[in-house]
Amino acid sequence: MERTHYKQEINMTETLMNRINELISHYPEDKRKSALLPVLHEVQDAHDNWLSIELMNKVAEIIQIKPIEVYEVVSFYTMYNQKPVGKYMFEFCTTSPCCLNGAEDLMDYTCEKLGVNPGETTADGNFTVVGVQCLGACGYAPMMQLGDFYKENLNEEKIDQLIADCKNDKIIVHDK
Amino acid sequence: MSQKILLDKINVPGIKTYDVYRANGGYASVEKALKTLTPDEVVEEVKTSGLRGRGGAGFPAGMKWSFIDKKSGKPRHLVCNADESEPGTFKDRYLMEFIPHLLIEGMITSSYALGANLSYIYIRGEYMWVYKILEKAINEAKAAGFLGKNILGSGYDLELYVHCGAGAYICGEETALIESLEGKRGNPRIKPPFPAISGLWANPTVVNNVETIATVPWIINNSGADYAKIGIGRSTGTKLISASGHVKNPGVYEIELGLSVYEFMNSDEYLGGMSSDRPLKAFVPGGSSVPVLPANLIYKTANGEDRLMTYESLSDGGFATGSMLGSGGFIVYNDTACIVRNTWNFSRFYHHESCGQCSPCREGTGWMEKVLHRIENGHGREEDIELLLSIQSKIEGNTICPLGDAAAWPVAAAIRHFREEFEYHIRFPEKIKNRDHFVAEPFSKVIMS
Numbered sequence: 001m002e003r004t005h006y007k008q009e010i011n012m013t014e015t016l017m018n019r020i021n022e023l024i025s026h027y028p029e030d031k032r033k034s035a036l037l038p039v040l041h042e043v044q045d046a047h048d049n050w051l052s053i054e055l056m057n058k059v060a061e062i063i064q065i066k067p068i069e070v071y072e073v074v075s076f077y078t079m080y081n082q083k084p085v086g087k088y089m090f091e092f093c094t095t096s097p098c099c100l101n102g103a104e105d106l107m108d109y110t111c112e113k114l115g116v117n118p119g120e121t122t123a124d125g126n127f128t129v130v131g132v133q134c135l136g137a138c139g140y141a142p143m144m145q146l147g148d149f150y151k152e153n154l155n156e157e158k159i160d161q162l163i164a165d166c167k168n169d170k171i172i173v174h175d176k
Numbered sequence: 177m178s179q180k181i182l183l184d185k186i187n188v189p190g191i192k193t194y195d196v197y198r199a200n201g202g203y204a205s206v207e208k209a210l211k212t213l214t215p216d217e218v219v220e221e222v223k224t225s226g227l228r229g230r231g232g233a234g235f236p237a238g239m240k241w242s243f244i245d246k247k248s249g250k251p252r253h254l255v256c257n258a259d260e261s262e263p264g265t266f267k268d269r270y271l272m273e274f275i276p277h278l279l280i281e282g283m284i285t286s287s288y289a290l291g292a293n294l295s296y297i298y299i300r301g302e303y304m305w306v307y308k309i310l311e312k313a314i315n316e317a318k319a320a321g322f323l324g325k326n327i328l329g330s331g332y333d334l335e336l337y338v339h340c341g342a343g344a345y346i347c348g349e350e351t352a353l354i355e356s357l358e359g360k361r362g363n364p365r366i367k368p369p370f371p372a373i374s375g376l377w378a379n380p381t382v383v384n385n386v387e388t389i390a391t392v393p394w395i396i397n398n399s400g401a402d403y404a405k406i407g408i409g410r411s412t413g414t415k416l417i418s419a420s421g422h423v424k425n426p427g428v429y430e431i432e433l434g435l436s437v438y439e440f441m442n443s444d445e446y447l448g449g450m451s452s453d454r455p456l457k458a459f460v461p462g463g464s465s466v467p468v469l470p471a472n473l474i475y476k477t478a479n480g481e482d483r484l485m486t487y488e489s490l491s492d493g494g495f496a497t498g499s500m501l502g503s504g505g506f507i508v509y510n511d512t513a514c515i516v517r518n519t520w521n522f523s524r525f526y527h528h529e530s531c532g533q534c535s536p537c538r539e540g541t542g543w544m545e546k547v548l549h550r551i552e553n554g555h556g557r558e559e560d561i562e563l564l565l566s567i568q569s570k571i572e573g574n575t576i577c578p579l580g581d582a583a584a585w586p587v588a589a590a591i592r593h594f595r596e597e598f599e600y601h602i603r604f605p606e607k608i609k610n611r612d613h614f615v616a617e618p619f620s621k622v623i624m625s
Contacts, residue, residue, distance in 0.1 A: 028377070037339070037341060041304075069359075077344050094521075096518050100421045134345070
C-alpha cells in the first residue's frame with residue numbers, strides 16, 4: 001500500500017516555545033524526556049491537531065532525544081494524530097455504559113448528518129467523527145470529546161446545535 | 177444520610193478557589209502535619225485508619241506507604257494516579273473538577289509523610305480542562321505558601337506538578353504510569369522491584385489514586401481511629417461510587433461502606449431505582465474488569481445475606497457467585513441489554529488497550545473480541561463458548577500486569593451467569609442478525625419470539 005506523505009507547516013511561535021520550556025522545567029534537568037507527552041500535546045494543539053514526521057523530529061530536537069523516541073510514543077498513545085484531522089474532531093465514547101444510553105445511535109446520526117463514516121473527515125476539512133474507548137463520563141452518556149472539553153448528555157437536537165455552532169466559529173476547541 | 181468526608185463541601189459556592197476552600201477549613205491538615213506531627217506519625221494515622229487504595233485493588237494505603245525506601249538516600253516521589261479510565265468509573269474527575277484543592281492538600285500532607293520533595297499528579301490526557309483546573313489550584317496554593325521552599329516555615333520543601341497522559345488505559349497500572357511519566361510508551365514493568373524501592377527515575381515512589389490521597393486530610397484533621405469507626409470491618413470509611421447505565425439518577429455518590437446494595441440502588445438519596453419500567457437484569461459493581469452478576473445475586477449473596485457495599489460482601493462467594501468493589505464503577509443493566517454484546521464491547525476495549533508486551537494478552541484479547549463479535553453477529557459456532565473459556569483461562573495469571581486478568585474475568589463471568597444467552601445467539605443466528613446495536617427490546621421477548 002502506498003503511503004501518503006502529508007505536508008505540514010511548522011511554526012514554533014514564541015508563545016509555544018515559552019510553554020514548552022515551562023513544561024520541561026517541571027522535571028529534573030537530566031530528565032527532560034519526561035516532558036515528552038505534555039510537550040507533544042502543546043505542539044499538536046498549535047499545529048492543526050496532528051503531528052507530521054517533521055514536527056516530531058522538531059520535538060526530538062527540542063527535548064534532546066532521538067527521533068525514534070518520539071515516534072514510539074506518538075504511535076502508542078491514541079490522542080496523537082499522525083495524519084491531518086478535521087478542525088472539529090467529534091470523539092464519541094463507544095464503550096458499553098455509553099452504548100446503554102444510545103451512544104451508537106447518536107454517532108450514526110452524526111455521521112449521517114455530516115455525510116461521513118466513522119473515522120472519516122468531511123470534504124471541507126471541518127469535521128472528523130470517530131468512536132473512541134471509555135472517556136470516563138459514563139453517567140453523562142451519550143457524550144463526546146471535542147478538543148479540550150467534553151460535551152455530555154447529548155441528543156440529536158444538541159448535535160444539530162453543536163454542528164451549527166462549529167460552523168459559526170462559536171466553539172472553543174483548545175483552552176489556551 | 178451517610179457521612180460525607182470528601183464531598184461534604186462540594187456545593188459551597190466558589191469552593192474551587194483557594195480563598196473559599198481555605199475559609200472553609202482547607203489546608204488545616206498541612207498545618208497540623210507540618211507543625212505538630214513527624215512524617216512517621218502521619219503514616220501511622222493512615223495505617224490506623226484502615227484506608228484502602230481506592231483505585232481498584234484495595235491495598236491498605238498506610239502499608240503501601242510504609243514500604244517506601246527511606247534508607248537509600250535517593251529522592252522520593254509521590255505520584256497521584258488520576259488516569260481514571262476503567263469503564264464505568266468517573267469519580268476522580270468529579271473530585272478534581274469541583275474541589276481541586278482537596279487533592280492538592282492531600283498531596284502536600286501525603287508527600288510530607290513520605291518525605292517526597294517532588295511530586296506529580298498524572299492525569300489522563302482527555303481530562304484536559306481538569307488539568308487546567310489543577311494547574312490553577314497548584315499556582316494558588318503556591319502563592320499562599322503551601323508549596324515551594326520551606327512550607328509554613330517548617331523547613332519542608334515540595335514542588336508539585338500536573339502531568340498529562342495521552343490516551344492509554346494501561347497507564348492506570350502504576351508501573352506503566354511511571355514509564356509514561358518518564359516520557360515512554362506505557363509498558364508495565366516486571367515487579368519486583370516495586371515502585372516503593374525503584375519507581376520514577378529509579379527512585380523510591382508511591383503511586384496512589386486520587387480518592388485515596390483526597391481522604392488523607394480528613395484522617396489527619398480528625399484521626400485514623402475516627403476514620404476506622406466509619407464503615408464495617410476491614411472496609412473502613414467512605415467510598416465514591418460512580419453509577420451509570422439504566423438507573424434513574426446516574427452520577428457520583430459518596431457512601432459509607434456498609435450501605436446495602438438495595439438501598440444504594442433504590443433510595444431517592446442515591447440512584448432512585450431503574451431509569452424505566454424495565455426490570456433489573458445485571459450489574460457490574462466495580463468497573464468493567466470485575467465480574468458481572470445476575471439479578472438474583474445483586475441484593476442478596478448466595479447464602480441469603482444482604483449484599484453490602486463493602487470489599488468483603490461484594491466479593492462474597494468468590495467468582496462463583498460474587499464480584500468485587502473495584503474502583504466503584506457501578507454499571508446497571510435492565511433486561512433490554514444484551515450480555516453478549518456487552519461482553520464483546522468490553523473485550524474490544526481490552527484488545528484496544530492491551531500494551532502488547534505479553535503474548536497471552538496481546539493475542540488473547542484480540543481472539544476473544546473476534547469470537548465474541550462473530551457470536552454477536554450470528555456467525556457463532558457450537559464450540560465457541562468453550563473456546564472463549566479456554567482463551568480466557570490462558571490469559572489469566574500469565575501476564576506482567578493485571579490487564580490480562582481484567583480482560584479475562586468479564587468474559588468468564590458473563591458465560592458463568594448468562595450462558596443461555598450465548599447459546600441462544602449461536603443456535604438462532606437468524607434472530608439476532610442485522611442487529612447493529614444493543615438490543616432495543618427485552619431479551620426475554622427475543623427468546624420467546
